[in-house]
Amino acid sequence: MVKESEKLKFGTRAIHAGQDPWKWRSGAVVPPISLASTFAQTGPAELSECGFDYSRSGNPTRECFEECVAAVEGAKHAVAFASGLAATATLLHVLEKGEEVVCMDDVYGGTNRLMNRVFVPNGVTVNKVDCTQLDLLEAALNEKTRIVWIETPTNPTMKCVDIEACAKIIKAKLKRPDAIFVVDNTFMSPYNQKPLQFGADISMHSVSKYINGHSDVIMGLLMTNNDELAAKLKFLQNAIGAVPSPFDCFLANRGLKTLHLRMERHNSNALKVAQFLEKESMVEKVMHPGLKSYPGYDIVQKQCTGNSGMVTFWIKGNVETSKQFIASLKVFTLAESLGGYESLVELPCVMTHASVPPEQRAVLGISDQLIRLSVGLEDIDDLIDDLTNAFSAVA
Secondary structure, three states, X not given: OOOOOOOOOHHHHHHHXXXXXXXXXXXXXXXXXXXXXXXXXXXOOEEOXXXXXXXXXXXXXXXXXXXXXXXXXXXXXXXXXXXXXXXXXXXXOOOOOOOEEEEEOOOOHHHHXXXXXXXXXXXXXXXEEOOOOHHHHHHHOOXXXXXXXXXXXXXXXXXXXXXXXXXXXXXXXXXXXXXEEEEEOOOOHHHXXXXXXXXXXXXXXXXXXXXXXXXXXXXXXXXXXXXXXXXXXXXXXHHHOOOOOHHHHHHHHHHHOOHXXXXXXXXXXXXXXHHHHHOOOOEEEEEOOOOOOOOOHHHHHHHEOOOOOEEEEEXXXXXXXXXXXXXXXXXXXXXXXXXXXXXEEEOHHHOOOOXXXXXXXXXXXXXXXXXXXXXXOOOHHHHHHHHHHHHHHHO
16 A cells, blocks of 8 residues: 655555555455445544444545545645535635625636525625736635635636635735635645635635546545644534535545546647637637636646636627537537536526626626536547537527
C-alpha cells in the first residue's frame, strides 16, 4: 500500500488516498459499500474501534471518499452532502438573522434561487456583486458580511474571478474571525484549480459533475483546511442530515480514480471546440478559459493548471435560432448538468437559469442566444463535425 505523502502526485492520490485495503480487514482493494444504518457499540455510548454509531453521523464508505477527495484537493477536511445544493444550504445555516452574504452576481441558477427565495425571506441579506471588479467587492463588504461566495469560472457566462486578490481584500476588510470565503470550484474540478491554495476558506463542489464524471450521482462537497470550521460543518452535516448514500459515495470514489485522465481529455477537447467556435461566422462571442482572447486569461494562468470542458458562446440570431441549432445536434445531448463523459448542450435562459429573473439575466448577459456546452470525451473530430452540421442547418 502506498504511504500518504505530500510528494505524491494527483493521480496517485486519487487512486490510493484513504483506500488502504487492510482497513476493511478483508484486504479488499476496492472499498466495499457499507449499507448498515447503525453500528454495534461495546457499551452504552461506547463506540467500537471503528468509531461509527449511526450512518447519518458517519459511514465507512463516505469516510473513504471524503478522505480521498480531500487529498486531491489539497485539503485537510472534506464533508460530503446529498447534493451540491444540500452542501450550500447546510453551509448557509451558519448565518444568523441580519447577517449578509456577498455573492458573485453570476452563479448557478439553483444557488441564486436558494439564496433569494429561501434565505432572504428568513432575514438574510444577499448582496450580488460582480467580483471580477475588485473595487465593487471591497465596497460591498461591511461588518454584517459573514460569507463571501464566488464561482470561477461563473455559470454560465464563464467570467473569471481572481481568488487570491479577493481573499486579500476580504481578510483586510473583514476583521471578524468567523467570516467565510467560499469558492464554488465545480467548473474547474480539483484537477484544474485548488482555491484553498489561494486563500479561500472553503472549496465547494457539485460532485455530480467532474468529480464523479459519469452522470449517475447527485452529491455535494465542502472542503477546508480550517479545523474549527470543519468541526462546525461536521456538526451541521449530522444535525441537518442531508448526507449522501453509501452507494453514491462508492460511485463517486470510483469516478475520482480517473478524474485526472478524464480532465486531460475534457481540457483538450473543449479548447479545440472553443477555437473552432471562434472562427465560426455565426458565433458572436466565445468564452473559454483556454482561449487567449478570454478576458481572464492571465488570471487563469496564475490560479489554474487547465481550462475545463465548459464552453459558452453566443449564436447570432434569436431564441428560435438557438433552439434550431440545438435540435440539429446529434452527438451533443440536450440536457442539464455537466462534467460527465458525454457531451451536453443546454440553453440556460430556459433551463438551468430559468429561475433567475429576466431583468437579472439581461444584466448578466444570459440572453436567448447564449448556449452552454459541456464538452465530453468523445473523438474531437466527431464533436467538430456535429457542430459544423448544426451551424449549416441554421445558416
